[in-house]
Amino acid sequence: MIWLTWRQFRAQSIVAAAALAATAVVLGLTGLRVARLYDSTGVARCSARKDCGPASANFLNQVNASLDSHLPLLFGTALIVIPVIIGIFWGAPLITRELETGTYRLAWNQSVSRTRWLATKLVLVGLASMAAAGLFSAMVTWSASLIDKVSMNWLQPAVFSERGIAPVGYAAFAFALAVTAGILIRRTVPAMAVTLAIFTAVQFAARALRAHLITPLRIITPISGLTGANITIRPGNAGQLALAGNVNLPGAWIYSNQIVNAAGHPVSQVPLPAGGALSVQTCGNARTGPTGECFAGLAGHGYRQLVTYQPASRFWEFQWYETAIFVALAAVLAGFCFWWIRNRVS
Amino acid sequence: MTAVLQARGLGKRYRRRWALSDCTLTVPAGRVAGLVGPNGAGKTTLLHLATGMAAPTAGRIDVLGGRPASSPAQQGKVGFVAQDAPAYAGLSVADHLRLGARMNPRWDSQLAAGRISELGLDPRQKAGKLSGGQRAQLALTMAVAKRPELLILDEPVASLDPLARREFLRHLAEAVADQDLSVLLSSHLVADLERVCDYVIVLVASRVQLAGDVAQVLAGHHRLTGPRSEATAWPPGWHVVAESHAGRQTTLIVRGDSPGAPGQDNPGWTVGTLSLEDIVLAYMRQTVASHDGLPALEVTR
Numbered sequence: 001m002i003w004l005t006w007r008q009f010r011a012q013s014i015v016a017a018a019a020l021a022a023t024a025v026v027l028g029l030t031g032l033r034v035a036r037l038y039d040s041t042g043v044a045r046c047s048a049r050k051d052c053g054p055a056s057a058n059f060l061n062q063v064n065a066s067l068d069s070h071l072p073l074l075f076g077t078a079l080i081v082i083p084v085i086i087g088i089f090w091g092a093p094l095i096t097r098e099l100e101t102g103t104y105r106l107a108w109n110q111s112v113s114r115t116r117w118l119a120t121k122l123v124l125v126g127l128a129s130m131a132a133a134g135l136f137s138a139m140v141t142w143s144a145s146l147i148d149k150v151s152m153n154w155l156q157p158a159v160f161s162e163r164g165i166a167p168v169g170y171a172a173f174a175f176a177l178a179v180t181a182g183i184l185i186r187r188t189v190p191a192m193a194v195t196l197a198i199f200t201a202v203q204f205a206a207r208a209l210r211a212h213l214i215t216p217l218r219i220i221t222p223i224s225g226l227t228g229a230n231i232t233i234r235p236g237n238a239g240q241l242a243l244a245g246n247v248n249l250p251g252a253w254i255y256s257n258q259i260v261n262a263a264g265h266p267v268s269q270v271p272l273p274a275g276g277a278l279s280v281q282t283c284g285n286a287r288t289g290p291t292g293e294c295f296a297g298l299a300g301h302g303y304r305q306l307v308t309y310q311p312a313s314r315f316w317e318f319q320w321y322e323t324a325i326f327v328a329l330a331a332v333l334a335g336f337c338f339w340w341i342r343n344r345v346s
Numbered sequence: 347m348t349a350v351l352q353a354r355g356l357g358k359r360y361r362r363r364w365a366l367s368d369c370t371l372t373v374p375a376g377r378v379a380g381l382v383g384p385n386g387a388g389k390t391t392l393l394h395l396a397t398g399m400a401a402p403t404a405g406r407i408d409v410l411g412g413r414p415a416s417s418p419a420q421q422g423k424v425g426f427v428a429q430d431a432p433a434y435a436g437l438s439v440a441d442h443l444r445l446g447a448r449m450n451p452r453w454d455s456q457l458a459a460g461r462i463s464e465l466g467l468d469p470r471q472k473a474g475k476l477s478g479g480q481r482a483q484l485a486l487t488m489a490v491a492k493r494p495e496l497l498i499l500d501e502p503v504a505s506l507d508p509l510a511r512r513e514f515l516r517h518l519a520e521a522v523a524d525q526d527l528s529v530l531l532s533s534h535l536v537a538d539l540e541r542v543c544d545y546v547i548v549l550v551a552s553r554v555q556l557a558g559d560v561a562q563v564l565a566g567h568h569r570l571t572g573p574r575s576e577a578t579a580w581p582p583g584w585h586v587v588a589e590s591h592a593g594r595q596t597t598l599i600v601r602g603d604s605p606g607a608p609g610q611d612n613p614g615w616t617v618g619t620l621s622l623e624d625i626v627l628a629y630m631r632q633t634v635a636s637h638d639g640l641p642a643l644e645v646t647r
Binding site (some may be wrong): 003011102103104106109110113114 | 398399401419433436441444450488
């Protein structure tokens with residue numbers, strides 16, 4: 001059975017291997033060029049001097065300026081569609097083509113049980129899908145690693161699903177989904193379309209769900225003064241004070257950043273009464289800006305900055321969760337395929 | 347009589363439609379049994395149930411003393427040539443033989459290779475490029491080389507031209523002669539069955555209308571032609587299968603043991619012989635008529 005699966009899958013696997021090899025060459029060269037830029041712009045050595053701002057900016061500018069350094073980003077974008085493409089083209093015909101052409105009647109009449117037939121196909125081609133997506137992701141992750149390190153954006157939804165092990169989960173799910181759609185619809189091309197639609201919907205759902213996987217961290221900072229610079233104050237018109245919090249959490253995924261009053265409600269405008277520590281006199285001067293008294297007044301009234309976020313260090317934790325969820329979905333679908341092949345078919 | 351296949355009250359429903367219902371049937375061992383019936387009689391469904399391709403909705407079926415496809419060993423004992431002889435279009439003839447060798451523990455590669463060369467098939471040829479007859483031969487080779495005890499063929503020659511049909515049946519007969527095989531073969535072409543079968547089963551609307559040794563069936567059925575009459579007293583043991591009236595003549599197809607008897611008792615009647623096709627068609631027509639709820643006599647008027 002392994003031989004037959006391999007024999008049927010040989011052409012696709014050769015194409016995939018060739019595509020992966022070509023990607024490895026292109027991204028390998030690009031990765032080396034990016035590494036050279038990383039050295040020449042001084043980002044590699046800046047952390048010792050605790051002054052990475054200019055060097056990082058320079059590095060990112062040069063990366064953006066050179067066409068081939070866009071490649072990791074380009075391939076990263078490709079990585080969004082690659083798991084579903086693999087799933088569709090390897091999963092949808094896997095069983096459906098046999099149903100369409102009637103060859104399942106040949107396969108099922110050898111001395112191999114139907115369950116083993118399905119298991120061999122699902123495991124071999126499914127693992128191949130996951131491996132292909134995983135290798136592709138590994139190459140993109142490696143070639144973009146220095147850019148990611150400087151831009152610190154790997155928890156951003158768009159970047160997150162193009163890095164690490166999540167594409168392995170996507171490939172497993174897309175593959176199992178395509179197989180399931182194929183056996184239910186019994187026609188390859190419609191099954192492909194249905195898979196694409198459902199996969200896209202699930203991807204969006206997963207993005208929305210991801211924020212709830214791990215309880216976010218909270219930072220509550222009292223409004224102490226401009227030296228801490230956690231807040232921007234603009235004296236507003238008509239006795240209003242506009243407050244906006246600043247955040248300095250590199251690479252963090254910020255859920256919310258608010259100024260809250262003593263009751264914990266978010267506010268963006270603070271009314272300024274006529275007298276006292278927090279007043280038009282202390283805070284409302286557009287020319288001199290708020291005084292120390294103004295800050296004391298804000299603190300006294302219980303105004304604080306509240307930030308909820310996921311720190312950048314949680315990247316791999318999120319990746320494991322994401323992968324586990326998609327692999328689990330794939331396993332459920334595979335279980336359904338086994339049930340169907342034993343009970344429903346013909 | 348030992349049976350290779352035994353069905354009792356067997357039924358299969360696809361969604362709302364019963365493709366086969368309450369079918370009771372026995373296929374004896376060591377025979378080449380032909381399963382005949384009109385389209386939609388449930389032949390393919392019955393064969394799919396026998397190979398385990400489908401599971402029964404009602405009743406039970408035993409093949410070689412076991413449940414169809416209940417284990418790889420059971421699957422190994424039954425060879426199946428499915429309708430239209432499906433083959434992997436992208437795989438070569440040699441690949442198909444390798445597939446058979448890898449998936450069947452009792453595979454006889456010598457037999458398979460011998461048959462392929464005897465057929466003059468190029469092992470490197472892709473199955474998708476084979477003619478219908480060649481593909482059927484490839485499917486037969488695969489089914490035979492797994493050394494089954496029972497070979498089941500679903501309409502193997504329906505889509506073949508007359509020459510390929512004859513060739514296929516000749517090879518089938520050779521395979522049966524070489525190996526200790528029981529065969530169950532479905533077809534709606536009785537003439538083809540006559541060539542290879544020594545046992546015939548007529549299945550109409552899930553019911554077995556006739557089952558028996560071909561020689562005995564031929565010997566036990568007669569065409570009687572005589573003056574037009576509504577009812578004649580026939581000796582006990584005689585059964586009228588079909589009657590038709592034309593002009594002043596009545597033609598009957600009767601089942602009975604001694605052909606001389608009716609002619610002697612009823613002067614004016616002549617006894618004629620029947621081909622297997624005549625007999626099978628008579629049984630099919632009989633059922634069609636009774637299904638309409640009208641006696642055959644009424645229909646022919």
